[in-house]
Amino acid sequence: MMRQAKGKTPRRPAPKKPSNNQKDPVGVYCRVRPLGVEDKECCIEVISSSTIQLHAPEGFKTNRNGEYKETQYSFKKVFGVSVSQIELFEHVAKPLVDDLLHGKNGLLFTYGVTGSGKTFTMTGSPGQGGLLPRSLNMIFQSIGPYQAKRYVFKTDDKNGMEVQNEVDALLERQRRENSLPIPKTSSRQKLDPEIADMINPEEAFEAEGVDEDSSFSIFVSYIEIYNNYIYDLLEETQEDAIKPKPPQSKTLREDQNHNMYVAGCMEVEVKSAEEAFQVFWRGQKKRKVANTRLNRESSRSHSVFIIKLAQAPLDADGDNVLQDRNQVTVSQLCLVDLAGSERTGRTGAEGTRIREAGNINQSLLNLRTCIEILRENQMCGTNRMVPYRDSKVTHLFKNYFDGEGKVRMVVCVNPKADDYEETLLVMRFAEMTQEVEVARPVDRPICGFTPGRRQRNQAFKEELSRRLEERGGPTDRDVQTVMSHLVHSLPPLPSCELTDPNDDITLPRLIEALQNRQRIRQTMMDEYNQTANMMRSMLQDLDSNLASKDNFIHEQNGQLIEKDKIIQNNKAEIERLEKKTKTQEHKIEILQKTSKIYEDDKRLLQQELDTREQRLHREQSEKRRMEQRMQGVVTDTQYKWEKECDRRVNAMQLEMQNKLWVKDEKLKQLKAIVTESKTPGRPDPPPRQTQPKRPSREERVPAKRSASPSPVPTTTPLRPLHRRSRSAGGEKWVDHKPSSNLDLGTVLQPVIPNAIQVSAPSEKALSKCDRYVLTHQEVASDGEIETKLIKGEVMKTRGGGQAVQFTDIETLKQELTGVPSRKRKSSEGKPPSGAPVEGDWTDVETRCSVAVEMKAGSKMGPGYEHHGITKRRKP
Known part of the structure; x- marks a missing residue:
């Protein structure tokens, strides 16, 4: 950037050139x-x-x-x-x-x-x-x-x-x-x-x-x-042969x-x-x-x-x-x-x-x-x-x-x-040059004088020469020739040098020569006046002719002025139409831009609509799957409560049968005692306490119209077993369970001792523990919820923070296994010995034996699975 010197007049801005929007290619x-x-x-x-x-x-x-x-x-x-x-x-x-x-x-x-x-x-x-x-x-x-x-x-x-x-x-x-x-x-x-x-x-x-x-x-x-x-x-x-510059x-x-x-x-x-x-x-x-x-x-x-x-x-x-x-x-x-x-x-x-x-x-x-x-x-x-x-x-x-x-x-x-x-x-450069457009130069303004000035002067000179020739007068060329001839025809002056005071010849000769020149000069003046008068009369004639021509010219000028007005009006109309055309073109351009914006918006809205339709379709399919799952859950719940009702009815029947059986036994013993006391010659034995015989599994199964009730089994209720996770040990764990996880209600649940349970990991919790486990739930391909335990080790970083290195993934699944049918036909016989019956589901031990199935030959490591029943009975 050049700095302007002090005391100098700044350069004038360039004059505005007439603008022209038309362009021509090179x-x-x-x-x-x-x-x-x-x-x-x-x-x-x-x-x-x-x-x-x-x-x-x-x-x-x-x-x-x-x-x-x-x-x-x-x-x-x-x-x-x-x-x-x-x-x-x-x-x-x-x-x-x-x-x-x-x-x-x-x-x-x-x-x-x-x-x-x-x-x-x-x-x-x-x-x-x-x-x-x-x-x-x-x-x-x-x-x-x-x-x-x-x-x-x-x-x-x-x-x-x-x-x-x-x-x-x-x-x-x-x-x-x-x-x-x-x-x-x-x-x-x-x-x-x-x-x-x-x-x-x-x-x-x-x-x-x-x-x-x-x-x-x-x-x-x-x-x-x-x-x-x-x-x-x-x-x-200037060329210098010795030292050229x-x-x-x-x-x-x-x-x-x-x-x-x-x-x-x-x-x-x-x-x-x-x-x-x-x-x-x-x-x-x-x-x-x-x-x-x-x-x-x-x-x-x-x-x-x-x-x-x-x-x-x-x-x-x-x-x-x-x-x-x-x-x-x-x-x-x-x-x-x-x-x-x-x-x-x-x-x-x-x-x-x-x-x-x-x-x-x-x-x-x-x-x-x-x-x-x-x-x-x-x-x-x-x-x-x-x-x-x-x-x-x-x-x-x-x-x-x-x-x-x-x-x-x-x-x-x-x-x-x-x-x-x-x-x-060269061809590539020339082809590229053709695409460059240069503004078209504007026409230069025309001077305001009447056109044809040079021709009118030449025509006037030719007309004047022609009129002089017609009248027999000298033309411009003749006048110039005569004047030059007269000037050259003047007699020369004699020598006027006086060497002798008594000389009487030189002065008279000089006087005579001057008189001749005066006479010739007078003749020239007369001819000049005559020519001037002739020229004056001709000029007057020309003036009259020019006056008539001027009137004609004025009439023509009036017509030209009218034509000019018409042309100006046409130009104004053309300018108005051009402005209107430019306005329309501008409006068309605006409409085209607006149409383009609308088309873009339409395309974006159509894409958004397609996306929402896909999302809606996906949600509908998810809803249908959820409905199916909920319908299955309702069916399973209904079936479970039906079984529960049947179990309770059977339990009440069994209890009543047991009470009747106890009463019958007591009556039998009382009858025996009465009978023995009535036998003569035989002393009455002392009464002994008899333990009621425990009925077998077949006897415990309720039968229709059974006359002999079986006694109530007296078994000690077992504690539900909990499977301990591999993470149980001497280390302290961070148990990360997001608040969005669902409680599945299965029998087996992972239990981690010495664990700090958090819903979101924090630096303070990680600094106090050595191991980290994340409980993650997702929907499996069969529609059931699959639980993953993602485990890792907590390590300290160079910056003083904590980092988790994941080392193991444990997958927990739940499956539906070994569920008996809702009703047993009357034609079917008793179940085989050793098979669990409906009443046996109340036993915790029987229930756990059916619930837990480990894969044959599997080890307790990454990738092993827990199979738990979804439908279970309360003890």
């Missing part, structure tokens, strides 16, 4: 050079007027499979080997020259590999003039009769143009002619023989719509960019309109195409060229030939240029011959040639980078800075890419197979 043309005599293989084929195809030469692999690849590239127009120079000029350079004559800028440059024909395309050869001489020919053919006199337009040192009056221009011409005579090259015989055939006026084009009420002047300058330095090829330096490089500056120009560059005013081309050829001899292996005259620098056209309107009388600097329009056409990209390995360059090739390739690479960033900014909407200042070529022409004029590029290619790789890179 026009890229392709020209194919004929194949050389020594070259045998061709790698380029012209498919159509806008497409070429590249064939990979033999031995050149273009993909991973080792196959040959053919690629096609499209351009605005493709010129084959048979296309002439005039046809190329008509399609490429002629539109740029038309824009130049109408006040618009243009840039045309040739691009390609060394030896591809760029210089021939730009300059040409004897008999085949290139784009540059034909452009000069067309310019002077179009503005020839409207050129201003030399030095009427004068360039300043700040890329501007000044206008001088006729007197100042005449003095400037005399001063320049006395100091440095201008070579007159209007005749073709004085041109160099090598360039005489390049300028052919018969083949010159003429532009249409040139403003005849303006005066034009052409200025040319010629520079080269060598090793990223700018040198003026038209600068005249190297040329001084020029600098780039920015004018008040923010346009780039070369400061101190010599601009030569030319008045004919021959003179302009002679100036170009003088600078062409100073251009840096060298002999390389690929080209005998290889350009080692980028050359830029600038044609600057200055035009200003004539005054109201149509005689002189309007002395208003703001009315001067300056347009320029830059013809650039870029140096060819090359590889040092192929050219065999050494020393200075290597440095030149490196600078050339670097400048071309920077041009490619600028084009890529411009394309990215326009296509992606980014705002990256374009590195114009990295190279003098791009810095000089940055205004053209920012919308100061049209840009055209001619890509020259050599079809020989040796240049295939370089040609492929």
Whole structure:
């Protein structure tokens, strides 16, 4: 960032240029050079007027499979080997020259590999003039009769143009002619023989719509960019044979309109195409060229030939240029011959040639980078800075890419197979350049004077001469001839030197000569008065005619004013419609964006709806599974309570039967005692205490209509056994049981002594224990809840905290095993001996023997399973 110096006036901001939203792509043309005599293989084929195809030469692999690849590239127009120079000029350079004559800028440059024909395309050869001489020919053919006199337009040192009056221009011409005579090259015989055939006026084009009420002047300058330095090829330096002075490089500056120009560059005013081309050829001899292996005259620098056209309107009388600097329009056409990209390995360059090739390739690479960033900014909407200042070529022409004029590029290619790789890179760059769009330049404003001023003055002079001839009076040419004859016919004055005071001859002779001259002078005055009277009468007649013509002109002007009003109304209507169109386009754009937003929202909502439908479907399936499980639980609970009711009924029946049996036994004993006491002769035995016999398992089973009840079994109730986990030991455990776990109500449950039970692990709990166990529950594939005990060791970390290293996983399952049927048919017999009956389920020992089933041969380690019954009875 540069800091502004104190006391200096800040730079004025650039004037606002008329905005134009219309853009045109960079026009890229392709020209194919004929194949050389020594070259045998061709790698380029012209498919159509806008497409070429590249064939990979033999031995050149273009993909991973080792196959040959053919690629096609499209351009605005493709010129084959048979296309002439005039046809190329008509399609490429002629539109740029038309824009130049109408006040618009243009840039045309040739691009390609060394030896591809760029210089021939730009300059040409004897008999085949290139784009540059034909452009000069067309310019002077179009503005020839409207050129201003030399030095009427004068360039300043700040890329501007000044206008001088006729007197100042005449003095400037005399001063320049006395100091440095201008070579007159209007005749073709004085041109160099090598360039005489390049300028052919018969083949010159003429532009249409040139403003005849303006005066034009052409200025040319010629520079080269060598090793990223700018040198003026038209600068005249005094050559010193002993110690030659190297040329001084020029600098780039920015004018008040923010346009780039070369400061101190010599601009030569030319008045004919021959003179302009002679100036170009003088600078062409100073251009840096060298002999390389690929080209005998290889350009080692980028050359830029600038044609600057200055035009200003004539005054109201149509005689002189309007002395208003703001009315001067300056347009320029830059013809650039870029140096060819090359590889040092192929050219065999050494020393200075290597440095030149490196600078050339670097400048071309920077041009490619600028084009890529411009394309990215326009296509992606980014705002990256374009590195114009990295190279003098791009810095000089940055205004053209920012919308100061049209840009055209001619890509020259050599079809020989040796240049295939370089040609492929050139084609890719040219194809990318076509995607860059440049703002279309706006038309320059037209001066407010009435058009046709020059023609009206010329018509007036011709009409005046014709009227004088009709009346027999002298014309302007006759008057000038008579006046000059009279002046030359005056008698010479005799010698008036008196050597003798008595001389009486000299004075009378002098008096007689003066009287003759007086008489001739009187005659001339009479003829002059007569001619003046005649001219006065003719002018009066012309005034009357002009008055009638003025009335006619006023009528025509009135009609023109009405037409202008209609045109203004139409323009206003067009502007209104354009604004309405822009508003509608803006609304359409907003609606499109809104529609896109709605479509995105619709897509997101549809995705969310699909997700929710999937989740709902999943929840419904889960609900169905839960309903099935709950239905099974209800069924099992109902079955369990039915069994419980049956058990209680059977128990009551058994108790009543036992009571009846006890009563029966007591009655039998009482009956026996009574019977024995009644027997005579036999003493009564002492009463003995009899223990009631315990009924067997078959006897304990209740039978229908059983008459003898069995006694109630008196067995000691057993404590329910609890399985101890493998984690029981001397260590302290952290028993992590989340609050979301369910109580399954099974017989066997893991019991961990010396355990701190927590619902969420904490650092304080972990610091007090050595082992860690996590009780995790999840639904198994059969719908039952599966419990996992995930065990680990608590270790201390380097930072002073605790970490858990998991070492074992213990899985607990529950299964439904050995459940008897709800009802036993009456036809079935008693169960086999040793089999548990319904009443035996009340026994804890019997219940545990059925509940616990260990897998055969399994060890108490990771992966063993607990099988517990889901349906059990309360003791």
